[in-house]
Amino acid sequence: MLETILSTESIRKSFGAHCVLDGVSLSVRKGEIVGLLGPNGSGKSTLLNILSGFTPSDGGAVNVDGHDVTGLPPHAIARLGLVRTFQLPSMPHRMTVREVLQAGCRREAGLGGALRRWRYDAEVARLLDQFLLTRVQDQPASALSGGQKKLLSIATVLRSRPKLLCLDEPTAGVHPNLRSRMVELLKEVNAQGVTILVVEHDMEFIRELCGRCVVLDRGALIADCAPRELVENPRVVEAYLGKAVEKGKLTA
Numbered sequence: 705m706l707e708t709i710l711s712t713e714s715i716r717k718s719f720g721a722h723c724v725l726d727g728v729s730l731s732v733r734k735g736e737i738v739g740l741l742g743p744n745g746s747g748k749s750t751l752l753n754i755l756s757g758f759t760p761s762d763g764g765a766v767n768v769d770g771h772d773v774t775g776l777p778p779h780a781i782a783r784l785g786l787v788r789t790f791q792l793p794s795m796p797h798r799m800t801v802r803e804v805l806q807a808g809c810r811r812e813a814g815l816g817g818a819l820r821r822w823r824y825d826a827e828v829a830r831l832l833d834q835f836l837l838t839r840v841q842d843q844p845a846s847a848l849s850g851g852q853k854k855l856l857s858i859a860t861v862l863r864s865r866p867k868l869l870c871l872d873e874p875t876a877g878v879h880p881n882l883r884s885r886m887v888e889l890l891k892e893v894n895a896q897g898v899t900i901l902v903v904e905h906d907m908e909f910i911r912e913l914c915g916r917c918v919v920l921d922r923g924a925l926i927a928d929c930a931p932r933e934l935v936e937n938p939r940v941v942e943a944y945l946g947k948a949v950e951k952g953k954l955t956a
């Protein structure tokens with residue numbers, strides 16, 4: 705039995721009178737790649753915001769790798785190993801791609817001066833290469849294309865060597881060729897020991913990447929199954945299409 709790296713217990717969140725998360729409990733085991741799915745407005749980004757400390761919940765608990773992180777700020781949660789990217793990545797205007805990656809590489813105690821710089825440079829070069837950004841490393845980060853910004857935002861959070869990577873729609877606006885490369889990249893990252901929770905609408909991407917999916921609808925968890933089982937699940941089909949449809953026709 706694999707160890708749990710993330711669990712939530714009855715997470716609740718409302719904005720005014722609008723209940724967005726209504727008691728969401730889920731868990732992710734070490735080494736998994738789990739898809740977090742659901743129609744627009746079903747609460748996926750809000751849940752990621754709560755997991756990563758960017759939004760306080762109204763109730764419930766979040767546990768990361770054995771630590772109760774409920775109510776902790778984002779930097780404290782990141783230090784415990786959970787990092788995330790945003791649905792709409794924003795990049796600093798005055799920094800190049802390389803500088804964005806250089807900022808905040810994990811400090812290693814006991815390493816000084818030249819050796820530390822050499823290690824940082826080697827790590828930045830590796831990330832630039834892995835995420836296909838070497839060619840644009842001297843461009844302003846804010847001038848990158850939408851897809852390249854997604855890649856840079858993933859590379860950036862990987863600098864801290866996380867245990868759990870939460871991604872919010874990494875392929876939105878990304879060309880199909882780059883989308884396939886993203887699947888390979890995330891599998892590589894996972895093979896290096898990073899657990900992944902990924903919000904996505906692209907079902908092919910989910911099928912290629914994820915071993916398991918959880919589905920939110922109107923703030924409640926309605927399915928926890930293998931990607932291939934989604935089309936068989938009447939609650940999922942109805943959530944996406946608003947009515948029962950012929951088996952096998954779920955494409956959203």
Ligand SMILES: Nc1ncnc2c1ncn2[C@@H]1O[C@H](COP(=O)(O)OP(=O)(O)OP(=O)(O)O)[C@@H](O)[C@H]1O
Nearest residue numbers: 719722724742743744745746747748749750751791
């Ligand atoms: N800060 C906020 N203030 C008020 N309402 C909010 C806020 N953040 C989210 N909401 C509302 O909560 C609901 C869920 O939003 P959320 O962004 O979590 O959905 P989502 O599942 O990520 O949708 P999408 O697939 O479109 O990204 C939406 O109705 C949204 O308008």
Ligand SMILES: [Mg+2]
Nearest residue numbers: 748749750791
């Ligand atoms: Mg969202």
